[in-house]
Amino acid sequence: MTVDDLDRDAAARDAADPLARYRSLFHSTEGSDLVSYLDGNSLGRPTIAATEAITAAVAQWSGRLIRGWDEQWMDLPLTIGDRLGAAALGAVPGQTTIGDSTTVLLYKLARGALAMRPGRTEIVLDSDNFPTDRYVLEGIADELGLHLRWITVDPASGVEVAAARNAITDRTALVVLSHVAYRSGFLADVDTITRCAHDAGALVLWDLCHSVGSVPIELDSWQVDFAVGCTYKYLCGGPGSPAFAYVRTEHQDDFRQPIQGWMGRRDPFEMGPGYVPADGVRRVVSGTPAILGMIAMQSTIDMIERAGIDAVRAKSVQLTEYLIDLTRELLPGVAISAPLDSGRRGGHVTLDHPGFRDALPRLWARGVIPDFRAPQGLRLGPSPLSTGFAESLAGVRAIAEEVDR
Template identity: 80%
Template sequence: MSTDALDTDARARDDADPLRGYRALFHGVDDTDVVSYLDGNSLGRPTIAAAEAITVAVAQWSGRLIRGWDEQWFDLPLTIGDRLGAVALGAAPGQTTIGDSTTVLLYKLARGALAMRPDRTEIVLDTDNFPTDRYVLEGIAAELGLELRWIRVDPASGVDPDAAREAVTERTALVVLSHVAYRSGYLADAEAITRAAHEVGALVLWDLCHSVGSVPVELDRWRVDFAVGCTYKYLCGGPGSPAFAYVRADHLGEFVQPVWGWMGRRDPFEMGPGYVPAEGIRRVVSGTPAVLGMIAMQSTVDLIDQAGIEAVRTKSVRLTEYVIELTGALLPRVRIASPLDPERRGGHVTLDHPRFREILPRLWSRGVIPDFRAPQGLRLGPSPLSTCFAEVLTGIRAIAGELGHLGP
C-alpha cells in the first residue's frame, strides 16, 4: 500500500471509530512534541477533567481543612473502589478498596490468603510474571518457609488452563498470575484457571495491572478470590496513583492482612488497645490514604462507564490488530512477540528486534513513545480512549525509518 493510501486508510479508520470523540477529552493529544504516544499500558494520558478535579480537591482542602475527612475523604477509598468495581471489575459493592502501591497490596493479599490455607505449603506462579509479583512471592516464601512452584512459559505467550491445572496440587495454597502478561500481552483465561485452582482447594490472586480499563473483567462471575491492580495505566490516575485491592465478599469475614494500621481497625477513632480488623473491605486499609492521588482516576472511570467496557475492548482489539497489520507491511524483519489471536491478546503488542534498545532514544527524541522490555522487545500500548489510528501509523512509520537508518 502506498504512503498516500496508508494515510487515507488511517483517516478512514478514525472517521469510522465510534469512540473518536473521547480523544479530545485528554490533555496533550495535539501536542506537537509527542506525535505518537504508544505507552498507555505504562502511563495513561491525563484527562482534562482530572486536572479540574485536582484543582477542586485542593480548594476543598483549603476551605474545609480537617473537616474534609468527615465529609468525604475517610470513605473515599471505598466509594471509589465500589465505582471502579462496578464499571471495570465486575465486582459488587463492598469488595474493592483503593490505597497503597500494587507491591504493598500484593503482599497484603498474598499473606492474608496464605493464612487462610495454613496446612498447605506451595505457591504457584509463572516464570514470566511481572518482576514485582515474583519478588514479593519469593520474599513471602522465604519468610514463611513455603515452596514456590513455577509454571515455565514462553515469554511470547502466557499461562493457559492446562498448564495451571498441571501445576496445582493438593499442597497448593495460592496461585498468583497476571490476567494480561506484561511482556507479551497474553490474555489468560481467568475464569478457567480460577476454576482449576478451586478444584484442588487453592485460592487465586490475579494481577490486573495490564487489563483493568482495557479488557472486560468479571471478578464476581469468575469467582475470583483476590485481585490487585494499578490505576496509572488505562485508568489514567497519574504517576504513582494508588492501586486497588479486591477481596471476594465471602472471604472478608476470615481474611486478615498483615499490615495492621489504625484506619483498618474496627472503631479506629477509639484509639484503643489491640488490633481488631474492621468489618468488610475496610480491613484491607492500613494507614491514611493518598486522597489527592486517587482523585484523577475518577474521571477516566466515568469515561469508561460512558463508553462501555465492551466498546473499549472492541477499539483496543482494532488498534492492536492495526499494529500487527502495519508491522507486517512496514517492518518485515521484526518479529511479533504477542498472540495473534485477539481472544488471547490484551491491550498491547510486543515487537522483537535486536536493535530496538538502540533506537528507543531516537524514537523518543522524535516524539514517538513506546517502551522497551529486555532483551529486545518494543511494547506498543495504544490506549483505546485517547489513541487514534493515525497516531499508530505515525509510530510504526517512525520505527521503520529508524530501523532503515541503522541498516538490516
C-alpha cells in the same frame, strides 16, 4: 499499500471510530513534540477533567481542612473502589478499595490468603510474571518457609490452562498469575484457571495491572478470590496513583492482612488497645489513604461507564490488530511476540528486533513513545480512549525508519 493509501485508511478508521470523541477529553499535545504515544499500557495520558478535579480537591483541602475527612475523604477509597468495581471489574459493591501501591497490596493479599490455607506448602506462579509479583512472592516464601512452584512459560506467550492445571496440587495454597502478561500481552483464561485452583482447594490472586480498563473483567462471575491492579495505565490515574484491591465478600470475615494500621481498625478513632479489623473490605486499608492520588482516575472511570467496557475492548482489539497489520506491512524484519488471535491478546503488542534497544532513545527524541522490555522487545500499548489510528500509523512509520538506519 502506498503511503497515500495508508494515510487514507488511517483517516477512515478514525472517522468511523465510535470512541473518537473521547480523545478530546484528554489534554491536547498541540505545541508539544509528541507525535505518537504508544505507551498507554505503562502510563495513561491525563484528562482535562482530572486537572479540574485535583484543583477542586486542593480547594476543598484549603477551605475545609481536617473537616474534609468527615465530609468525604474517609470513605473515598471505598466509594471510588465501588465505582471501579462496577465499571471495569465486574464486582458488586463492598469488595474493592483503593490505596497503597500494587506491591504493598499484593503483599497484603498474598499474606492474608496464605493464612487462610494453613498446612498447605506451595505457591504457584509463573517464570515470566511481572518482576514485582515474583519478588514479593519470593520474599513471602522465605518468611513463611513455603515452596514456590514455577510454571515455565514462553515469553512470547503466557500461562495456558493445561500448564496451570499441572502445577496446582493438593499442596497449593495460593495461585498468583497475571490476567494479561506484561511482556507479550497474552490474555489468560481467568475463569478456567480459577476453577482449577478451587477444585484443588487453593485460592487465587490475579494481577490485573495490564488488563483493567482495556479488557472486560468479571471477578464475581469468575469467582475470583483476590485481585490487585494499578490505576496509572488505562485508568489514567497519574504517576504513582494508588492501586486497588479486591477481596471477595465470602472471604472478608476470615481475611486478616499483615499490615495492621489504624485506618483498617473497626473504629479507628477509638485509638484503643489491640487491633480489631474493620468489617468488610475496609480491613484491607492500613494507613491514611492518598486522597489526592486517587482523584484523577475518577474521570477515566466516568468515561468507561459512559462508553461501556465492551466498546473499549472492541476499540482495543481494532488498534492492536491494526498495529500487527502495520508491522507486517512496514516492518518485515521484525518479529511479532504477541498472540495473533485477539481472543488471546490483551491491549498491547510486543515486537522483537535486535536494534530496538538502540532505537528507543531516538524514537523518544522524535516524539514517538513506545517502551522497551529486555532483551529486545518494543511494546506498543495504545489506549482505546485516547489513541487514534493515524497516531498509531505515525508511530509505526517512525519505528520502521529507525530500524532501517
